Amino acid sequence: LGSAWLGADARNCFHSCRLHTCLFTGRKQDCLWIHPVGLRRGLDCKRGRLEPEAVYEFGGTQTGNAEWSPGGAAIVFNSRRGGTSHLYLLDPSTGQARQLSSAEDGIEPRWSRDGKWIYFVSNRTGGNEVWRMPREGGTAARVTKNGGSTGQESPDGGHVYFAKGSGLWRVPVGGGAEMKIAGELSCQSNFDVAGNGIYFMAARGPKRLACIRFYDFSTGKVRELPDTGKRWWRGIAIAHDGRHLWYSVVDSE
Numbered sequence: 001l002g003s004a005w006l007g008a009d010a011r012n013c014f015h016s017c018r019l020h021t022c023l024f025t026g027r028k029q030d031c032l033w034i035h036p037v038g039l040r041r042g043l044d045c046k047r048g049r050l051e052p053e054a055v056y057e058f059g060g061t062q063t064g065n066a067e068w069s070p071g072g073a074a075i076v077f078n079s080r081r082g083g084t085s086h087l088y089l090l091d092p093s094t095g096q097a098r099q100l101s102s103a104e105d106g107i108e109p110r111w112s113r114d115g116k117w118i119y120f121v122s123n124r125t126g127g128n129e130v131w132r133m134p135r136e137g138g139t140a141a142r143v144t145k146n147g148g149s150t151g152q153e154s155p156d157g158g159h160v161y162f163a164k165g166s167g168l169w170r171v172p173v174g175g176g177a178e179m180k181i182a183g184e185l186s187c188q189s190n191f192d193v194a195g196n197g198i199y200f201m202a203a204r205g206p207k208r209l210a211c212i213r214f215y216d217f218s219t220g221k222v223r224e225l226p227d228t229g230k231r232w233w234r235g236i237a238i239a240h241d242g243r244h245l246w247y248s249v250v251d252s253e
Contacts, residue, residue, distance in 0.1 A: 065108050070115040078107045087120055100137040108150045119151035130162050149188040155195050163188035182215045182222050186232040194238045203232045210249045
């Protein structure tokens with residue numbers, strides 16, 4: 001599941017290897033998909049009511065973390081097609097993608113609010129840290145100093161929220177003290193920053209059931225949303241207009 005961009009032609013972007021198998025190796029191929037999002041409460045995309053469209057087949061595995069740019073003109077994603085993970089920028093209207101990152105690795109790309117920067121995770125200094133680079137590529141600047149993953153910018157562009165361990169943390173964009181604000185992430189990428197707070201997925205009990213929680217910027221407190229009753233999986237995204245939330249769970253085992 002990638003992040004959602006909701007506009008006049010409501011669409012969500014995600015990655016999957018379904019339906020694509022290499023004729024030569026027999027291996028499934030990762031592919032980026034665009035899904036026309038049903039504007040109805042509780043729509044289950046699996047039921048076939050709305051069919052997704054495959055927009056980019058990369059010819060390899062471990063391609064994902066797709067995210068729409070603000071305004072929906074481009075999609076950034078990462079892929080290990082050549083062995084090392086790199087960042088790529090895709091034009092969904094043409095299906096053309098180009099590599100952004102250089103020889104160093106890069107995963108978990110996220111856009112800045114103004115669309116001029118891309119935050120990502122790299123271990124080029126020996127451990128995972130959050131970095132950012134211009135959207136067209138170029139020199140990257142380190143954001144976190146003591147470990148971090150999945151950096152997302154605050155609505156005002158002044159801070160970066162990131163994961164470390166099972167916790168949610170915050171640091172000023174220009175550097176400064178890093179502060180923990182919440183905990184119990186089911187995995188380090190399972191949160192998304194909205195205009196008024198942060199939606200994140202925790203895992204409850206021995207069955208690791210998905211529990212959606214919301215950190216409120218105005219109060220600094222966390223509240224729980226209705227329980228899902230299903231085991232958590234990787235992926236949560238809030239629409240850019242804040243009206244719809246998507247998340248991944250294990251539907252059957």
